[in-house]
Amino acid sequence: MTTTTSNINELIILCKKGNQKAQYDVYNLYYKAMYNISLRIVKDSHWAEDIMQEAFLKAFTKLDSFKGEVTFGAWLKRIVINHSLDNYKKLNKEDVSPLDQVLYKVEEDTETESNSIDFSLMQIGQVKEAINNLKENYRIILTLLYIEGYDQEEICDILNINPGNCRTTISRAKSSLLKKLSA
Structure with a gap:
């Protein structure tokens, strides 16, 4: 099945209404790419998994701020990158200069x-x-x-x-x- 922009937009509308199946579907569409993004930044598979999960939770709680000015994937990617960088800096504070x-x-x-x-x-x-x-x-x-x-x-x-x-x-x-x- 090919996922189209209209399908994703429909899923996002359902997610905003709290539909857990729609959230699960969105998660399944994007989790591999978001995990890989996080992994490239933090360089640890378990840590990347945790960060990716937290980023999805953050995205789902902040869906009302998604205005559709960019694609949902780009919006989510930005959340994952920012969350990965924040966590990487926090956990490596002693080892690495800011x-x-x-x-x-x-x-x-x-x-x-x-x-x-x-x-x-x-x-x-x-x-x-x-x-x-x-x-x-x-x-x-x-x-x-x-x-x-x-x-x-x-x-x-x-x-x-x-x-x-x-x-x-x-x-x-x-x-x-x-x-x-x-x-």
Whole structure:
């Protein structure tokens, strides 16, 4: 069965009315993708499962704030990413500097070179492994950029950083990834 936008919209209307079967159907439609998103951020399967479940609960309780300006999947994805990042920061507080302190401040002589990465000749597993072995801030920003498909403006909003920090961090993360992939 192919799920259409109208089917999802009908399910969302039923969910807003408290229909548990509709909530279960929505959960079944999105749980794998949302779990994978969380897993890429927190890097622990049990933790990702918990975060994903909590994000669904949060989404179902806040369905009235869903206005349909974006697709339901995009709205839910944003909740999962934010919840994953919040939990990751909380649980790693002692081990990791806060993300905004790790991100680089834009210098007057910001690098202007463009680091383009050609993934076509590489195995997906190699690229994922290389990204997972980067520093936390590089891993998160490249995951949002390349895997989740967010643009720089959206990444700035998600990570609560300014555009200059975002561009610099992406540039440095790409350089670091290139070094890891060429090694």
